[in-house]
Amino acid sequence: MSCNYTKLLQPIKINNMRLKNRIMLSAMGTFTPMQDGTDSEEGIRYYEERAKGGAGLIMTGAMFLNEKTAQGGPTLALHNTRAIPKATVMTERIHRWGGKIGLQLSCGTGRNGMPDIGERVPISSSANPSFYNPEMICRPLEIEEIKDIMKDFALGAQFALNAGFDAVEIHGHAGYLIDQFISPQWNTRTDEYGGSWENRTRFAKEIVESIRGVVGPDFPILFRISLDHMYEGGRTLEDSMPILELLEKAGVDAFDIDSGCYETMDYIFPTRYTGEGCMAYVCEEARKHVKVPIVNAGNHSMETAAALLESGNADIISFGRQLIADPFFPKKLKEGRREDIRPCLICNEECIGRIFGRLTQLSCTVNIQVCQEGATQIEKLPESKNIAVVGAGPGGLEAARVAALRGCKVTVYEAADRIGGTFGAIATAPFKKRIRELITWYGVQLDKLGVEIRLNTKITPESPELIEADEIFVAAGSVPFVPNISGMDDPRVVDVTEAHRKGVEAQKVVVCGGGLSGCDAALELAMDGKEVTILEMMDACARDVMMINKISLDRMLAEYKVKILTNTKAVGIEADGVKVEKADKTTEVIPAEAIITSFGQKPNSAVAEAIADRYPLKTTLIGDCQKVAKAGNAIREGFYAAMALQ
Template sequence: MNYNYNKLLQPIKINGMRLRNRIMMSGMGTFTPMVDGTDSEEGIRYYEERAKGGAGLIMTGAMFLNEKTAQGGPTLALHSTRAIPKATVLTERIHRWGGRICLQLSCGTGRNGMPDIGERVPISASANPSFYNPDMICRPLETEEIKDIMKDFSVAAQFALNAGFDAVEVHGHAGYLVDQFISPQWNERTDEYGGSWENRVRFATEIVDSIRKVVGPCFPILFRISLDHMYKGGRTLEDSMPIIRLLEQAGVDAIDIDSGCYETMDYIFPTCYTGEACMAYVCEEARKHVSIPIINAGNHSMETAVKLLESGNADIISFGRQLIADPHFPNKLKAGHREDIRPCLICNEECIGRIFGRLTQLSCTVNIQACMEGSLEITPLPSPRKVAVIGAGPGGLEAARVAALRGCDVTIYEASDRIGGTFRAIASAPFKKRIRDLMEWYGIQLEKLGVKIQFNTKVSPQDPCLAVADEIFAATGSVPFVPCISGMDDKKVIDVTQAHIQGIEEEHVVVCGGGLSGCDTALELAMEGKKVTIVEMMDACARDVMMINKLSLDRLLAEYKVTILTNTKVSGVTEEGVAVETAGGDKKVLPADRVITAFGQKPNSSVAEAIAEKYPLKTTLIGDCLKAGKAGKAIREGFYAAMALQ
């Protein structure tokens, strides 16, 4: 279908700020600020690249007022004039490309404070249990402390003016401290900041007033708020309407809206399972209650963005991880090259996953340059090489792409009849659409770069193509691991990759193995109406799934009535089905018309190692043929292999 993206590319004004288009970069923590409260060169270059790529408005990640309230990651020191000069460098480098930049202000995460960061006992509106440790009860803020916070917002607003920011946004989102005052489930105060909904919103409106007194009438103030907490007992869409009306009356110039909170964290960081435009539904009702511009986030594609803008229910679309994956997508749209936009996989693995899991700066599964734009700039080789790539999985494709960008003559040798390897083969479910999009993108980019692909070609160490190559990238991938269990040769047994390729027609299916691949396959089949059972020997399924993604996956597995047997091992396949044994020693046979093995993958390394042995000085092994892992690992290794050429 042909889309007209002009609506997304039209200018718009928020109070006195004119934006060149309707594309906003979402506020996302980067973990790039340094201990002195200034952003690093990596962080500045990261934001600059998105402005250079054409985004109309760059939103910083949440910046905390001071160290006391900063119960999250590293932040700009808004309370210190020493941080202003470097912040000015940031804003000037955004302006240099025609973009605008908004400083997102937060007085803290409150009960959502990360463990061991900030105050030992978190602050909150009331004596709420800490999100991460319910046994720890938060300390309610005293009235005088609230007054001090208002002063801190005034200081932060002056910081924004001095550093040259074009707007500020109040972070009242995600169940953070501001939201804890607004929401009745977290606010049990009996003073002027509690009780009626007007009193509960007082904390937020006083923040807006504190900022407005500093910045004046024409400087834009945005407010980020979740309109639907999406859990029983949380604030509903209906509850939020008088709140946003009051915020407009208080002087807010635009509202940045979606849904979710930490109790429904997979909407704070939407997953592939929640789908595209998963929070656009809040805009229609909001439009009835406010006249100021509405900004919406939530797994938008360019197409869902246009649809929402054309409905009139939103004015600006907020793209987060898509701008991490491809910082230049606005300019590509403007130039009429939608096909060149690298899709975000919505995988959460290398962005929020790195921050949550490793407390390190964000990156991206498909864009290895994210937050490393300066040091990982792709430059031509002084003497281009002839490169042979063995295998067209994600690692091989990325190695070929980057080598070609560096001027190399690249040929891929692929044993099957298409690119993508196992990664593409298992991407048949509706919720894996972005993987299919990525493979299509690789195909287009490699064709444009002149990379030659020889399909249905198995390479051995003796082949002449290896002898004439200057560099060899062996990316032969992995193969299914099959344990020594009786009945594995039964005709109803199929490995998980072939199950995706061939399809499953049978009604009763048992999936042996409850890792990500097994669970995704079970969910896909259950969505087709099949009766599916997962057998997993560990005490929980999806242990290899990123925590936020697991919330969505577990919910959908329950919704589609997938039977899950944990602490249960497969002892054999029989004529009737699958013989299993529980940890307690109970044995039974699960009836099955089809048995899918998903015991994991092992390196397909024999050919790669033989090639490396014959050509040790010019062979690099990439991805699963070294160690089976996720696609992001293979893409990263492919990128580095091509970047290492000298």
């Protein structure tokens, strides 16, 4: 890619802190801190790896002032001095690589808190309904409690100094507690912390002053804030400008800005549907109102980041998931190796999705080493092995890559005419750009590692190539599930994968099956101007889609006028279209010029098990050929298979 990344790699100062470049690791919860309020070795190594990879500024996830106000994930115990020694280890391991590290301080989530964490009834600025349970009304903070919070911020600032942090960042973002004081839709107080604009900003202003009183004039204070809540009734970009001006006068040294709140959660955790650089728009107006550096986040690629810096509207780019996917991307950029940067898929599946869904530590769909860096170092084998990989989907590609890094001679056999498998074949939509980039990245890496890829090569248990292999990795993937309904041989009927490969010419399209694959295909076709209907036998579409991604997907399906028929089962293909059965057992025909089937996949297990049965001592099955799952599962199994070689 032709792009000038010079600006991204230039140094900059925030107050008295000099950063070697303009790349910052976003503050993201890792779920690695332990019950004693210290971070685990896994958490420390996670931050260190990003510093080692070249990020100029590492920002910790939000660390809560105390357990009472937290109502979030596990954090450092800022209120307890016993956590200082281990935090010092963290900061010094960042400094060892020439990076700086900031401690993000938060007084809590307020109405956004989960009711079963922290206080039973969430706290807020006012008697607001809890976000997760609107029937539960939050308890307004009392004046004395507000004063205690100011003391706690001072304690947190002293913790930062004692442990060797280079900066602190105040988490005033995303409709959390500080934002609930600032914003009139959440602040209905009648005391000195509510009512007028000056009173509503008093809470945030006093926090800045409390910290400044501890750290002195030269220590950097950043403030993270959403400038546009992006929903009717929320704070607008225009509303936010006086807040920035006031906080700059109060002593803020840099603003970490973007948009969204929990009412627009897919901008708190941007999805592939929101696009790259999706919150850069807030910077132009902010630049007119403040003189201190501006940090911006929001699905940035290296290219959108460089363009924003060149515009002068921002000074530092905050990368979250991209630095999770490839912690060494700053170093690679510096060395002119853009093609070696592993792209984040913006899938949310194994980072925030893993935390939300399983309450466990951070990971990544494409980088299995995240938060396991110490236990998953890729090392050469004592003796090289001859590895045969059957299938060039994501699982097979990852197995081949890691095995080659371990010094093995690797050959990949793929029945199709290109690598990527089904995962790559269906990545034709604009919002699947990063998937296409990942498949390209695998091709580049395997080529550099000397891996031989034989396309249009079908492997059977009798293939001589398997006899010669020391180890066989079978990643044969999955095949479409075809239900027993009449008319499936109609020429208008095409499987969803083939629809992506060959395209769809017809204007009126019916997609049978409302899972992620069907919904994405429907959206892509609608974006191309086609009239699309989704048929789904369950009571809702996209049930297999991660909750935050579903918010974006549902909104875009509505925006592009995709018609969705739930509780509607396809029972036959007829001359005029698709015959369906509704919940009340009545039937009708949905007109269609083209019919895309997306009934799901089933393991391509026959050949996989046959190979394993013939070579039981040297065969490992990977990914969908055992159990159909998301791409991250196949990549993880491919990584583990190659790491298990001895």
